[in-house]
Amino acid sequence: MKGKCKSCTMSEIAAKLGISKTAVSLALRNSTRISPKTKSKVRMQAKRMGYAVSPLVSTLMSNMRTSKARDNLETIVLINANRERNILQKYPIFSKYAEGVKSEAAMLGYSVYEVWLYEPGLSAEKLMRVMHSRGIRGGVVLGNTDSCKLPQKFAQIWKSFIFVSAGTRTSNPVLDFVSADKFLIARHATLEVIRSGYRRPALILDKGIDNLVEGRCTGGFLCAQMSLDESDRIPPMLNVKSLISKSGFFDRWLKKYRPDAILSISNATADKLIESGIKFPENIPMIAFERNIDGKIWKGMDKNYDKVGRLAVDRLFDLLNRPAYFKSAEVSTGTIVVPDWEKMR
Numbered sequence: 001m002k003g004k005c006k007s008c009t010m011s012e013i014a015a016k017l018g019i020s021k022t023a024v025s026l027a028l029r030n031s032t033r034i035s036p037k038t039k040s041k042v043r044m045q046a047k048r049m050g051y052a053v054s055p056l057v058s059t060l061m062s063n064m065r066t067s068k069a070r071d072n073l074e075t076i077v078l079i080n081a082n083r084e085r086n087i088l089q090k091y092p093i094f095s096k097y098a099e100g101v102k103s104e105a106a107m108l109g110y111s112v113y114e115v116w117l118y119e120p121g122l123s124a125e126k127l128m129r130v131m132h133s134r135g136i137r138g139g140v141v142l143g144n145t146d147s148c149k150l151p152q153k154f155a156q157i158w159k160s161f162i163f164v165s166a167g168t169r170t171s172n173p174v175l176d177f178v179s180a181d182k183f184l185i186a187r188h189a190t191l192e193v194i195r196s197g198y199r200r201p202a203l204i205l206d207k208g209i210d211n212l213v214e215g216r217c218t219g220g221f222l223c224a225q226m227s228l229d230e231s232d233r234i235p236p237m238l239n240v241k242s243l244i245s246k247s248g249f250f251d252r253w254l255k256k257y258r259p260d261a262i263l264s265i266s267n268a269t270a271d272k273l274i275e276s277g278i279k280f281p282e283n284i285p286m287i288a289f290e291r292n293i294d295g296k297i298w299k300g301m302d303k304n305y306d307k308v309g310r311l312a313v314d315r316l317f318d319l320l321n322r323p324a325y326f327k328s329a330e331v332s333t334g335t336i337v338v339p340d341w342e343k344m345r
Helices: 011-016 021-028 036-048 056-064 093-110 125-131 154-162 180-193 205-210 216-225 238-246 249-257 269-273 303-319
Strands: 074-082 109-118 136-143 162-166 174-182 201-203 263-264 286-288 333-339
Touching: 011 021, 011 036, 021 036, 021 216, 021 303, 036 201, 036 238, 074 093, 093 136, 093 162, 093 303, 109 125, 125 154, 136 303, 162 303, 174 286, 174 303, 180 201, 201 216, 205 216, 238 249, 238 269, 303 333
Parallel strands: 074 109, 074 136, 136 162, 162 174, 174 333, 201 263, 263 286
Antiparallel strands: none
């Protein structure tokens, strides 16, 4: 029949409709993130072009349409790459990532097998055996805060399976990644502090953490500072190690820059400083990007951390199910998830 092709792909359908391949993929998977109108257009075009859904996707769509209990299609692994076992429970940002991963995995018919990378006795060989025995082909990595590199002892795991990093970009191995837009989050939080009447906000942040997000935290902070007089702009303090280890360093910094508020990326920075014995002046609030001056979630800003986890699973699904001839030419991609803003009343 005219207009049909033997091996029509989602990319060809996308080109015909002038939309992205991801939109076609989500539409064919009946994703709630695609409008009914777009779903209908995609399905009609796929039918006209003779698109043949793979058995895996066909089973997936069947599973998604039924409300009855069902067996999962397959299992993916969720790897906690942080040195702390309870990082997913301890810090809200990581728990939100994990919630998004599990929620999207359930929607797509995946079960999730969780692994702590620093489990005593865990080796690459042992993890590989477990993953093979469970039929796991890939997964999502999160919680990595040490550097952009994942442990070299698991190099064979990164080479043998498909992974997507949630939260940070990795350089060794180079993985596809999905991350919240720390630039906009830092900028909005700093502007809110300034709007609250503080004229000399300072940022204390470990340089390694800022490097993990490629300077987006300091970038957003510095951008927001442009609304202040030049004499009130305090440079970011990234030498947290010296603040903690050098006697009098913090007091000298306070005296030199005279901040009236101190921001950090999370409560963890403040906790670390307090644990070291540093005493903050009672008249200078310590404010996390995650929460406002009263300790509540910032009004008007949804950081979409759960979407980071969801999109990481979507990307993993795409990578796991694309034709083999695409994989040889595959390049790693990054997705930055921007916050949602609500109108302030």
